[in-house]
Amino acid sequence: MAAELTAHQLIAKHRPTLDQALETIRTRAYWSPHPEHPKAYGEDGSLSLPEGKAAFDALQGTRFDLDQPGTDDWVGGEVSPYGPELGITYPHPDIDTLLPAMRAGMRAWRDAGAEARAMVSLEILARISARTHELAHAVMHTSGQAFMMAFQAGGPHAQDRGLEAIAYAYVEQARTPDTAEWHKPQGKRDPLAMTKRFTPVARGLSLLIGCNTFPTWNGYPGLFASLATGNPVLVKPHPRAVLPLALTVRIAREVLAEAGFDPNLVCLAAERPGEGIAKTLAVRPEIKIIDYTGSSSFGDWLETNARQAQVYTEKAGVNTVLVDSTDDYKGMLANLAFSLSLYSGQMCTTPQNLLIPRDGIRTDAGAKSYDEVVADLAASVDGLLGDDARANGILGALVNPDVRSRLDAAAGLGEVALPSRQITNPEFPDAVVRTPVIVKLDGAKPDAEAAYLSECFGPVSFAVAVDSAADAVELLRRTVREKGAMTVGAYTTSEEVSAAVEETCLEECAQLSLNLTGGVYVNQTAAFSDFHGSGGNPAANAALCDGAFVANRFRVVEIRKDA
Amino acid sequence: MAAELTAHQLIAKHRPTLDQALETIRTRAYWSPHPEHPKAYGEDGSLSLPEGKAAFDALQGTRFDLDQPGTDDWVGGEVSPYGPELGITYPHPDIDTLLPAMRAGMRAWRDAGAEARAMVSLEILARISARTHELAHAVMHTSGQAFMMAFQAGGPHAQDRGLEAIAYAYVEQARTPDTAEWHKPQGKRDPLAMTKRFTPVARGLSLLIGCNTFPTWNGYPGLFASLATGNPVLVKPHPRAVLPLALTVRIAREVLAEAGFDPNLVCLAAERPGEGIAKTLAVRPEIKIIDYTGSSSFGDWLETNARQAQVYTEKAGVNTVLVDSTDDYKGMLANLAFSLSLYSGQMCTTPQNLLIPRDGIRTDAGAKSYDEVVADLAASVDGLLGDDARANGILGALVNPDVRSRLDAAAGLGEVALPSRQITNPEFPDAVVRTPVIVKLDGAKPDAEAAYLSECFGPVSFAVAVDSAADAVELLRRTVREKGAMTVGAYTTSEEVSAAVEETCLEECAQLSLNLTGGVYVNQTAAFSDFHGSGGNPAANAALCDGAFVANRFRVVEIRKDA
Known part of the structure; x- marks a missing residue:
């Protein structure tokens, strides 16, 4: 059949895009040819x-x-x-x-x-x-x-x-x-040529x-x-x-x-x-x-x-965020609250286990006990999702009844620091919209392990109390090695803890986001720059x-x- | 420990070699930094x-x-x-x-x-x-x-x-x-920067x-x-x-x-x-x-x-050479004779099955019947290995008793066109040195199939009579698909046959050498230029x-x- 689109036309139209993509996967700088704003569409034949x-x-x-x-x-x-x-x-x-x-x-x-x-x-x-x-x-x-x-x-x-x-x-x-000419010298004889x-x-x-x-x-x-x-x-x-x-x-x-x-x-x-x-x-x-x-x-x-x-x-994997210390407590809480809430935690990259020392953490707002950190995070999530319209825009709907069942069951796994709340979507009253639950678990208790070492896909996070940053690093290592992880996050102002977490992620092959307090979240990766998954731990083979x-x-x- | 070899020294010494290798795997032209002549060694610290x-x-x-x-x-x-x-x-x-x-x-x-x-x-x-x-x-x-x-x-x-x-x-x-700076524009707000x-x-x-x-x-x-x-x-x-x-x-x-x-x-x-x-x-x-x-x-x-x-x-695989026609009959025979003889056929790349139309082939030396082609190839091998010193230099020794057993058994599989001959190595009288056997098989006979569709590793080749070039191409396809092949060879002056063989190799993922009559042999591949195996048929997964x-x-x- 006669092609309506010729190779010549397609090359003229798309080769520059390909070349820019080739350059960007090499530099891993920011680039995208696909507009992120809804209003960018509607002209030039787009809907x-x-x-x-x-x-x-x-x-x-x-x-x-x-x-x-x-x-x-x-x-x-x-x-x-x-x-x-x-x-x-x-x-x-x-x-x-x-x-x-x-x-x-x-x-x-x-x-x-x-x-x-x-x-x-x-x-x-x-x-x-x-x-x-x-x-x-x-x-x-x-x-x-x-x-x-x-x-x-x-x-x-x-x-x-x-x-x-x-x-x-x-x-x-x-x-x-596509082709090669190969000439191998043979001393005084003619070269071999292929x-x-x-x-x-x-x-x-x-x-x-x-x-x-x-x-x-x-x-x-x-x-x-x-x-x-x-x-x-x-x-x-x-x-x-x-x-x-x-x-x-x-x-x-x-x-x-x-x-x-x-x-x-x-x-x-x-x-x-x-x-x-x-x-x-x-x-x-x-x-x-x-x-x-x-x-x-x-x-x-x-x-x-x-x-x-x-x-x-x-x-599946079990994504971990290690919380050791921060010089931007408010930014950390806001960043984590959004990560836990986005699409009701139904991302393979959503953090599940928040490892927090039971003796508390150092922050720019003073020392915070384990209970304070968890309560402040709960408050931050609550604040983020306090307005129903905004909450609907962040949470979306639960994708299927299994997620809802897991969410309901999670409340029974430990002390609930933040209960899940049902939200009405005025446009779609049948949608099941739920805020995340945060459950406190003691990392030292064997019966808690079954919970935090399984993936609980959906808006469920565990605030796991650990003995120390070193203890957290060891639990991180074990979690990635045994259960896999698409993402790891860490908050620390300590060079020593930072080095230990980085080394653990290098050895266990997990992608690490450090001290995110702004508009980038641990659960988001950008094409051409970030790798999604590592292919080197049980969460993914590629x-x-x-x-x-x-x-x-x-x-x-x-x-x-x-x- | 203090390194005796610093990175700086090693880069100065070896980076140009690496760069040349990088360039050559891109062009796939001829290159080697490793001399092929025994006399090139003995100076600059080499033995x-x-x-x-x-x-x-x-x-x-x-x-x-x-x-x-x-x-x-x-x-x-x-x-x-x-x-x-x-x-x-x-x-x-x-x-x-x-x-x-x-x-x-x-x-x-x-x-x-x-x-x-x-x-x-x-x-x-x-x-x-x-x-x-x-x-x-x-x-x-x-x-x-x-x-x-x-x-x-x-x-x-x-x-x-x-x-x-x-x-x-x-x-x-x-x-x-190693590192990247990533800046994503955010409209009027500050860009996200990582x-x-x-x-x-x-x-x-x-x-x-x-x-x-x-x-x-x-x-x-x-x-x-x-x-x-x-x-x-x-x-x-x-x-x-x-x-x-x-x-x-x-x-x-x-x-x-x-x-x-x-x-x-x-x-x-x-x-x-x-x-x-x-x-x-x-x-x-x-x-x-x-x-x-x-x-x-x-x-x-x-x-x-x-x-x-x-x-x-x-x-393992079953390597095939399809013999349809040639404009250099002598060169073809010499090239094939060497390929069959080199290291007593104990290469994973040595041809095993020679597919020859039972009605014979066209050559620059006139039409040759199936029997003539086989007899001429046998004579060519005989001539190549007629001198014991030269034969020892080409054949080497059988690597283990299994090869010898297979060689001895092969003579019973069909009509022997070229019997294997024992050669004495004067320097190493205990070496088992044997010339290749060529056995005639009828490709149409089901009982021959068991022989030519199994790898018979060692100095054993089968001259398989086929009905036509098209029949040979189909047998080639089946052999590669079912048994795998490290190499495929073909001799043809017909564009049609050549196209059919090429298409078969592309579809069945086998590396093809066409009309080799000079000093390059189907069983040899050159680093930086030739791929050894394809990774796409049963002979190798890489x-x-x-x-x-x-x-x-x-x-x-x-x-x-x-x-």
Whole structure:
């Protein structure tokens, strides 16, 4: 077919963006081509907020047709954490038809080369960016994130992570030239001379197993890393969060077709309730790469059983903040309060255990006892969430009933320093909106250990009393080693404690945020600069995004002949 | 301790070499800093051939002390494939003492940074290079390679592969800066500002499981890739080929100590006969990386069971050469004859199956029937090996009795086109020196399939009669897909056949050499330019050397704070 989008057009449009991304992953300075302000959208073909909302509304109650081969049924039962049923159905695949069809376009996609794959991937991202407001509503009404967060994390920040993956994928492929002339001197004889051609080749089909809480942010890195390295991508969304990835798949298919490639290079696999299609797909011989975000139990299952595939997992961990001392007590409390509250603590990066010496801490506001620190933090959270409108904007809604159950149960684990409060969302009265609970635990008591050494996903934090900073460092080490951690935070004015925490994080391979008291939070990472996870502790076997995340998604085949 | 070798000295000495290596893996042109001519050694502190021989002789019958912690015994029973018992004993480890001792130096090695690790690694290689002639004798008398091959493949070529791994390891670590300043604009408010520090951290202990045939060539990539990325390396040599790696370990320990690092960052684990220490070590929790060359059965076992480690394997495959047509019949025969004969076919890259149309082939010397091609190839091998001195120089000795048994059994698998001949080595009368056997098989007969679809490691080739070039391409595809291949060769003047073979190799991920008729052979790859294996078919899960071979040997830990 004649491509509507030529390689020349795409290079002219997107190569500067790729080059800036390549430069930024090298400097790790701040950069983003994706605006963070809702009002930045609405011109140049992008949807404004009302247009995005209207597009989202128009999808409800419809059949989301993707024109995929091997569709044997229409399935879907998404219910917004804010209340409404979405009423959208998606194609359910006949796997034996769909998987072979996805392979059909591989050769042309391979032959296009790394730069063309990057350019097409960037065009997909650009179209996604133009529909950020539509995706924001889709993310909001599947994850339960508040609108502003769904807009930013589900929109520009997710797109940044996708672009980062494209940049890593491109540079990894481009480090080997397409061709080489090789001349080896042979003394007085003629040199040996060979002509060599190097081709990056895909591993095979790539399976993206999406998550409920951050369908785009956690999905785009694997999707674009695989696609840009030549692998067709089958997107298996979480059954509660299909729409954001279905929209993504539709856009990808449109762009692929317009650029003259087979749209089946990106397909969706929605599932019937309780079908567990991920387990079936994960061990299919055609599937050579799997990206997964979710529970440790299924992540471990994938790592153990999907032996035919490269498996990249982000699982659960127990995130710790060590509180030793601070020269900005108020800033520390405000920063922590926001970290605990954002999206009701439903981030894989939200702190869970706050390790506080039982003898108290030194601060710029004087010595504070353990009880005072916990009470002041509770007050800070209370203050932050005191206004219901503001609270709704920060907390969003609980994503599913399990989170609510865990939250309710947490109050029984120890002395409640801050009870969870129910908040009404006037716009969505059915939304379950809850403030975080803070529970006091004694780190020295064995029965408390079971609580603070398990991940309690949701708005639950434990103020764990420890004997000393050294004790806290040891507990931090043990927690990361045994349970994993996506994030570690620490507050200390002591060089000695700071050095001990840093050394522990280096040895146990955990990403550390030190003394955050301003507008950056331990649970947030910025694409192109911060690594999300380390890939070196039990919480995740890969980091977003580094060379290792892309380098094994393709292989290089060499064809050489005498020159 | 005060370092005798300062970082400054090492950078002055070795940084230009690293820079040239970095440039060459990018251009993939020819380059090597390690001379290929025996006479190039003997000055500037390097051992001449007689000095190397004397050093090797002096080792025989001695205890090879490495001053390692946790040595509970002295073991060794190497017998040269050329006859003599080496009589050298090596330290046998008490693992529970040795492994913790190896971790002790990790922190200083990490803190030294990527460039210092590269420089120390290059100094190790430089010392190895100076003792190339000693190592050549050690490789010869453990692998059975003829001297010239032991010298080149075990010396400069192995060192090239080590340097290549160091270069990849360095660039992979250096792509992330040590520090970054991050400033994110906030409209009218002050920008968010953070200071970030990035540290490459080792995964843990790295285990190198050496092979019998190429202890240094196959060992150096993993050893140096792991060491240069911060991981201590425990070298577990093949019990028949301990000495080359023991010498390597001794040199590494000397250099590490002189540079002020813990020598226990590189240790040797020799084993008692039948102990199977690799299996014990491979599943120890301290072992986070494994490099392995050897049988598919143990390689598969490692991939399945050493789940706590990153496992890089080079296993067995069935290498194929497709013979369709040629415009240099004589050159083709000579090239193939050498490929089949070199080191008695005991290379993982030696062709095994020669796929020849039963209706014959077109050549510049006229049409040749299947029988004629096979007979001419047999004559070519006979001519190459007709002179015993020359034959000894090409063939070397059979590495172990299993190869001899397979060779003897191969004659019973079909019609023998070229019988294997025993050759006397006047210098080493006990050496088992045998010329290759070529056996005719009919590709259409199911009972022949069992023979040609199994790896028959050693000087055994099958001339497989196929129906057509298309039939050959399909058999090639099936062989690579099911059995794997380190190499594929093809001879054809047809653009159509060439395209079909190339496409098959791209799809099945096999490295292809086309129409080799000169002084480059399908079984040889050059560091910095050729990839050894693809990592994408069953013969190996990694390639030497690419980004994927190094990128997951370390992780990056980020420590960030408000600026």
